[in-house]
Amino acid sequence: ITDRHPQRYFREVFPSSVLVGVGRSENYSAGGGNNNGDVIEEQRQGNNNYDLDEHLNEQQQSQQQLEEQKEEMEEQNREWRLEGQIAIGKREQQKKVPSSFYRAEKSMVDVNEWWKTMEQKIQLRQNKQKKEQQNNGDNETTMKKGKIALIMSYPNSGTSYTSKLVRQASGTTTATNYGMEGLISTTDHKSVPVYDYILDGPYWLHPPTKSMDDGVEIEGEDKQQTKREVLPIPPPTASILTKTHCGIRCNHCPPIMYLESEETFFQRCLSGARKVPDKSKNSKLDNNNNKNEKQYYKKEFVTYSPNLIHSTVHLIRNPFDNAISRFHHELKEHAKNPTKYQSWMDRYPRSSLGFRKWCNDENTMYGAYEREHFNWTEYGYSSDITKYFEGVSCHAEMVRYALWHALAIRTAERLDVPVMYVYYEDYANDLEGETNKLLSFLNLTRSVDGEGNQVKLPEFRLSDYSDYFTLEERAVTSELIRRVLKNEKGIELLDRYFTEWNFQKLVNQTQDIV
16 A cells, blocks of 8 residues: 555654654653553554555445446447348348339328239230240240149248158259249359249249259358259149248347338248359359369349239248247258358257357347337337346347237238148148148149159158247237237137146146146
């Protein structure tokens, strides 16, 4: 203390009233000057204790200030990350939706009027493409094909299996909005559209051509694409099952990035991307005389007309299993680059514990923003909607799930086409029966082998995730999904997955855990 503050220490230990009397005992002696030494020593000890306490208080205040600064910096960084994600999300949404889909005028608030204008723009563009094909002497435009049956599914709800089931059972190919998933043509090296005069999609997953590229390199990444069985197209009287995920499907994102309107959801039901050669990168290969090297490709975002849609298949999966499947999909994507994402994979193992951490991190990341800063009433929800988040594991994922199905129901109503509802879990109960129903809806027939026997269906396995959620969590989640749906049709469709509060069940479950 004396090294840090020598002057202050000297003044406090030796007050001026004492120093003035040095050498004159009659002025500084206390009690007649008999105990002057004891007085000075007592003052010295008292001031020492005072100074030590003050120093400790300063240390505590300094530590408290550092902690407050740290918390402030963390909060600021969190807000910056959040603002950055929101900005990126808005840019991505704008990039993936063609500019022709934005409302021409702000006064155009009627959804029906907006859709009518949108359809006219798409039809004009497709008529132009058809005319160009005919002028080029393309005779394939007269080839008759069936219309589209959209299989609308929330991500990781069984889309790939359902598409494979139809291909294997019928012996015909299927289509997708996402041309990057399918094989490309060997003539123009692009995704092969279902309709030759409509380049904006959808695209064949297995194009009806006899030769396909053995491998491609997409956007500079080593993503190999091997030859797959070439299947015939469905007959003109049948519908072409076409994959689409429709709305926004982000993970770990704030509500401003996943809450959307009927219009944007409908746009994305008809939107996708096709694979086209990347001329800028391929020109470098040509300049370097590397023509034998694999070609580079890029995405080109497209949207087609709703007039092509003849029917829809609405695929539904248990919301709890669907959330877990989304978590497993993200694990799979991170596992492709373990060097970069090893710490992420260590934090979120493929288990119920890893899933809970994954959910809890998202709840923590955006919890304060959702409750204190986001205006839910602007999106048609009550101001107290956030109180239903309490006790819900992965509440944002459940909101996204419920919102997606509500908008999918509304989109099918707007299209005014036949709809078939397929429950993913029903495959486990009666795969043959569900397959026959689906083929009948698409007007397809079962494929037979050379001996006249029906071909074997792909194996289906339903995983058990019952230990990932408690009954309490399932009950509060069910209530949240009901609040988000706000639609009797949606509540009716998902009713089989809801858990009601049952005190005796909770008691029994608690006893089992103990």
